[in-house]
Amino acid sequence: MLDIPSRVRVHVETLLAAQNDMGVCDAIEQYAPVGKPDAMSAPHLPKVAGIDSTVPSPAHTVAPTSAVTVTPSATSSTGPGADLQDRLAGLVSDLTTLHELTERLARTATLSDALEELLRAGAALVGARRGLVVMEPGDGLGPDTTIGLGLARADLGHIETIPRSCTAYGKLLDTAAGLPGGEAEITQPDLFSEDGLDPRHREVAAQLGYAASYALPLSTDAAGRLGAAVWLYDEPAEPVERQLHLIGRYARHATEHLARLLELERTRACLTTMSEELLPSRLPRVSGVQLAARHRTGPRGGGDWYDALPLPDAALGLAVGSVTGSGPSAVAAMGRLRASLRAYAVMEGEDPVAVLSDLELLMRLTEPARSATALFAYCEPALRKITLAGAGHSPPLVIGPRRTEFVETSLSAPLGMLACWEAPSVELTAEPGETVLLYTDGLLHRTGDPMDRAFARLHAAAASVPKAVRDDPGALADHVLRSVLPDGLDAADSEEDVVLLAARFE
Template sequence: MPQTPRSPNASADDPTRPGHRPGHGTHHGGIRDRIAGWASDLSTLHDLTDRLGRTTDLTDAVRETLRAGAALLGARRALFSLHPADGLGPERRIGLGLSHAEIGQLDTVPQASGETFPAAPAAASVTAFAAASTASSADTSPGAPAEVVHADIAGDEALHPRHREVAARLGCAASYAVPLAAAPAGRLGSAVWLYDRPAAPDPHLRRLLARYLRQAAQHLANRLELARAHAAARAVREGLLPGRIAPLPGAALALRHHRAPSAGGSCDFYDALALPEGALGLSIGSTTGPGPAALAAAGSLRAGLRAYAVMEGEDPVAVLSDLELLLRLTEPDRAATALFCYAEPPLTPDRATRHLVLASAGHPPPLVVGPARVAFAETALSAPLGMLACWEAPSTHVEVSRGETVLLYTTALLRATGEPLDAAFTRLESAARAATPAARADPGALADHIARAVPATGRPLPEDVVLLAARFD
C-alpha cells in the first residue's frame, strides 16, 4: 500500500506523497521529472489495483477501495454506500475507521438539495455529508466522476445544522466524495472520505484516485454480480432443501448439514414429515455430481418422495420404486442413492417400542443409538436409483425402543474418514459408542458428536455431509 500522505494539503514537493514529482514547478523541473512522476503514478496504481484484484468478496473489495482512496488522499476514515442503479440490491453501508454507531449518526444527516450525484435513500449520509455549497471537479475528461468537495464543514453556515453537529461530534472537519459507476451495471453507489481537519485534497491525487476508481468500479461490479449469483443459489438451495426440519409429534429431530468450502462430490436431499394416522417418514439421499443441475435433481427427488410417502409411505419399497421411475423420466443420465424409513403409528400411548419399515437404494443403513445399544439397522442390498433393472431388495423391519435415536447420514460422512468402506463403518459405530449418555439422549448433541468424531482429524470435508437424527419418544 502506498504511504499515506502526512497531510491532505501538503506541498507537491513532499516526497512522502504518492505520485510525488521531484522539483515539479521549479526551474529544476523537466521532462525527466515528469517521466519520473508518471512512473511513480503507474507504480502506485499498479500496487493498488493488484491489492484490489486479490479480493474475492464484495465487502472486502469495497474496503480495499476505501483503504486505497484513504492512502491516496490522506484521509483517515471513509464510507461507501452500495446502492446499485438497477434496484436489485444489495444495499448496505461499509465503513473504514467508522463504528456502526458512527455510521448510524451519519445516517441522520438530512439529504441536501441540488446534489451532484444520486444516493441511496437509506444511505443519504454519503452524499448529504459530503454535499457542499460549492463543488469542484478535478477531472473534466469524459466519464470522470463528479466530485463533491467540502473543505471546511464547520465554517460553512449554508450547511444544515444537523450536518455540522454530526461532523463536530465525529471530529470530521472536511470531506471528499465521488460516485462509482461501471458499464454496463451503471451506478454502484457513492464513496466519501472524511478528514480530521479542514483541507481540500490535492488535485493531482484526486486525478490519480479517479483513474484508480475506474478500475475499482469495474471490479466492484464483477464482485456484485458474483455476490448476487451466490445469493440466488443460496435462495434456490434453501427453497429446495431447507436448512431446518419442522418439529414432528412423537419424535425429537436434529438436522446437521455441514457444507464443504467448495462444491464437489454429490448433492444431498433429506426430509422428515408427518404421515396419516400419526405415522412418521424419514428420508435421505444423494444425487451424483455437484452444481445447479444436481441441486435441481435433488430438489425434484425430495418433492417426489414427499408425494409418494403420503400416498404409500407404509410400503417404502413402493415409494422408492416410484422415485426410481421419476429419476429415469426426468434425469435419465443421473444416478442417486435414497433411503426411506416409515415409522408406524404407536398402537397405544404406553407402547415401549416403535416399529420401523425401511428400504434403501444404494444408501448406507441407519444407525440406532440408545442407552443400551449401538447397532446398524440392516437394510437389504440394492443398486442406486437409476441403475435398477427392477426392484432388487425387499424392505426390512426394525424395532426401536422409546428413547433410542435413529441416525441417517450421507455416504460423504463415510468418505470423510479417508478409509475403506468397512473401516469407515467401524469408525462410525465406535464414535457412537464413545458418545456420552447425555449425547445419546439428545439427537442434536449426538449428531454434533458424530460430525466431530468420524471425519479424519485435520481432513477438510471435500463434500457436503448431512446427518438427520430422530429420537422416538
Template sequence: MGVCDAFARYAPARKPDAMSAPHPPKVAGFDSPLPSSAPASPTVPPVAGTPSCTPPPRTGAVPDAPARPAGTRHCTEPRTLLEDRLAGRIADLASLHDLTRCLVRTGTVRDALREILHAGARLLGARRGLAVLDQDGPPGEYGPHTPVGHGLTHEELGQLETVPAADRPQAPLTTDPTLTEVARPDLTAEVALTPRHREVADRLGYAAAYAHALDPHDGSRLGAAVWLFDGPAVPGPAERRTAAHYLGLAGDHLARLLEVDRARARLAALAEGLLPSRLPTMPGVRLAVRHRTGPLGGGDWFDALPLPEGALGLAVGSVAGSGPQAVAARGRLRAALRAYAVMEGEDPVAVLSDLELMLRLTEPGCPATALFAHCRPGGRRLTLAGAGHNPPLVLGDRRAEFVETGVSAPLGMLGCWEAPGAEVRLDPGETVLLWTDGLLRRTGDPVDRAFARLHRAAAGVPRRLRDDPETVADHVLQAMLPDGRDATDGADDMVLLAARFD
C-alpha cells in the same frame, strides 16, 4: 573526377533543409516540444527580447570557475521537468496496476469494498473511509445505505449514521446522478454544516472529506465511497485523476460481484423452495434438520412426510453434480419419492425400486443416492432401505452405533437395482440421525476418519441435551465442524436430519 565529386565541390553553400536539421531528443517515445540544445552560431546575434536559456549566475559562485564558451545555451531544466512528469505518470500507472491486481482477487462484495477503501486511502492520503451501496445483498452482508468502514469501528460507523442524510459527504452523489465527486476541504469552515455533523466530526476527529461515486462503465450507479481527513485538506488533481481511474475499474468489478450475488441468491431461493418449508408435527416423534447449501447449489435433499395410518416417512439423498441442473434433478427426485412413499411406503425396497426405474427412464446419466425409512412413532420401529447411501446412526443412553443396511449400488448405476431392507427397533428416548456425504466432506478428513469423527460427535452429546433433537443436531455439527465449515458458503451441500422417538 566524377560528376558527383564535381557537384560536391562546386555546389553553392546554403542552409540545410528542415528535414535534415537536428531534432530535439525524445523522452519515453514522445517528441519534445522544447527547442534543441545545440549551440547557436556565434555570428548570429540573439534577437532582442528573446529570453535566454542560460541560468542566472548563482550567488556565492566560485570566482575562479572557468567560464563557459560564449553563445552556449542550456535547456536542461524544461527537459528535466518533462522527465519528472513522465516518471510520475509511470509511477501512478504502476500503483494502479498493483492496486487493481489486489482488487480482482477479491471474491465477495464486502471484501471488494474493503479493498477499494484501502486503495483509495493510499492514493488520496487519507486514513479512514467508508463505502455505501444502494444495492441489496445477502442477509447480514450489506444492504441499501449500510456502510462498510475502513479504519472506523462499528461504534464510529453508527455515529456517522446519525448525521442527517442530506448533510453526509456522499449526499450530492445520491441525489444528482451527473456528479461523480464531492470535495469538502474544510468542514469546520462550512457555515451550513448541521450541528449534528459538526458534533460527530469533532468527536471522531476529522476535518475534511472527499467522496467519489462507484460507477461502472455501463452508466449505472452502485453507491459511493467517502474518505475522511484528519485536518483541512483536499486531494490534488493528480491524485483525484488516479483515484478516478481506479474507481472506474472498481465499479466494473463490483457490478460483476453483485450480479454473482444475485444469481446465487436466486439459486438458493430455488433450492430452498424444493425442500420442505417445515417439518411435520406428529405424536411420539420430534424432528430437527440442519441443511447447508454450497455456493453453486448442490444435490443434497431431505424429506419428512406423514403417511397413511399415522405412519411417518423419512428420506435423505444426494444427486451427483452441482448447479441448477443438480438442484432441478433433486426436486424431481424428491417429488417422485413422495408419490411412491404414499403408494407403497411400508416397503422401502419397493419405493427405491420404483424410484430407480423412474430415474433410469427420465434422468439417464444422473446417478443418485437415497435412503428411505418407514416408521410408526408409537411402535418405535423403523423399516428402511438404502441405495448407495450412508447408514443412519442411532443414539441412545446405552448405544451410539450405525445401522447395518447392507451394500447397495446408487440409483441409475445398474440395469436392475436390488437392495436388502433393514429393520431397527428403538428404545424410548433414542434418536436416529440421517445424514449425507457433505457432512463428511466438510470435515476435510478421509472417509474412515470422518466416520469415526461422526461417531465420537454423536456419542459425546451430553445426556442432558439428548431430550431435544435440535440441541443434538447442533452439538453434532459443532463437534464435526469446529472451524465453522458448516457455514452457508461451504463448498459442499450437507444434510443432518434428527428424529427423536419418545
C-alpha cells in the same frame, strides 16, 4: 535528445509528458522505453502510505498540500536529466501502486471482502484513515449494505441520522451525480467552515472527529449505479491532483469488479432461495419423536435434500438424498425427486424398498442423464421401530447414552445407475432417548479427508456430544457440524451441500 545518463534512455514524448505533469497511465501510454534502466540513482518517490507493509501508516489523515519535492542534496546529480529521472521514478511508483492494489482487489471472492478492500485501498490513495461504502444498486434488486473502515456499527448509525440529502453519499445516490456520466466526485475540504452545513451533520462530524470528506460514486455503464464510497479526514484536507488521478483510475477498475461480484452474489442468493423453497418450510410434529434439520447450500446450488412427512397409522417418513450436478438444473431435479418420493411414500411407505424402486423407475424414464442417492426410513414412533432402505447412500448413525454406531445397511448402487434397482431393507429399534442421524455425503466430502477418515471423524463427533444437549436434536446436529467441519467448513459458501436430519425418540 537531452543530455541524460546512459542508464536511462527515453523518447522525446516522455520528456513532454513529464514536463506537463501528466497522469500515471496517460503518460505511460504515450511512451515506449528503448532500454531498461539497470538502476536509478535518484531516490523513488515513496509509495502511498499503507501500500507497503514495511512502511508504517501515517499518524494523521491530512493530505499533503503540495507535491513531494526532492532536495538537491538528496540526489546524486542535478539538471534536466535528474529531474526527468525523478519524474519517471514517480510514474513507475504510481503504476506499481495501482498494480498492487488491483491485484489485491482481484483476489477477493465475495462482495463484502471486495468492499472492505476498496475502502482500505482508497483510504491509502487519498491519505485518509476512515471511510464508508454504501451499496445501493440502482435497479433496486439489492443487496443494500453499508460497510465502514475505522467506524464501528454505532458510528455508522450516527452517520445515518444525518438527513440523507445532506450527506455526500446521499447526493451521489439520489441524483444524477451517481450515474455514469454524472458528477464524478464530491469534495468537502473543511466541513465546519462550509456554508449551509446541516446542523445534524456538524454535530455528528464533531462527535466522530472528522473535519473533511471525499466521495466517489461507484457506477458503470453496464450495471448503472452500484453505490458510493466516502473517505473521512481527521483535519481539514483534500486530495491533491496526483491522488485524485490514482483514486479515479482505481475506482473505475474496482467498480467493474464489484459489478461482477454483485451478479455472482445475486445468483447465489437466487439458488439458495430456490433450494430452501423446495425443502420443507417446517418439520411436522409427531407424537413420540422430535425432529431437527440443518442445511448448507454450496455456492453453485446443489441437489441435496431432506424430507419428513406424517404417514397413515401415526407413522412418520424420513428421507435424505442427493442429485448429481449443481446449479439450477440440479436444484430443479432435486425438487422433482423429492415431490415424487413423497407421493410414493404416502402410497407404500411401509415398504421402503418399493418406494425407492418406484423412484428409480421414474428417474430412468424422466431423468436418464442423472443419478441420485437416497435413503428412506419408515418410522413407527410408538414402537420406536424403523424400517429403512438406501440407494448408494451413507448409513444413518444412532446416537444414545449407551451406544454410538452406524446402522448396518446393505451396499447398493445409486438410483439411475443400474437397469433395475433393488436392495433389502433393514430394521432397527431405537432405545428411549436415542437419536437417529441421517445425513448426505456432502458432510463427509467437506472435510477433505478420505472417506474412511471422514466416517471416523463423524463417529467421534457423535460420540462426544455433551450430555446436556443429547435431549435436543437441533443442538446435537449443531455439535456434529461444528466438530466435523471446523474452521468455517460449514459455511454456506463451501463447495458441497450438507444436509442433516435428526430424529430423537422419546
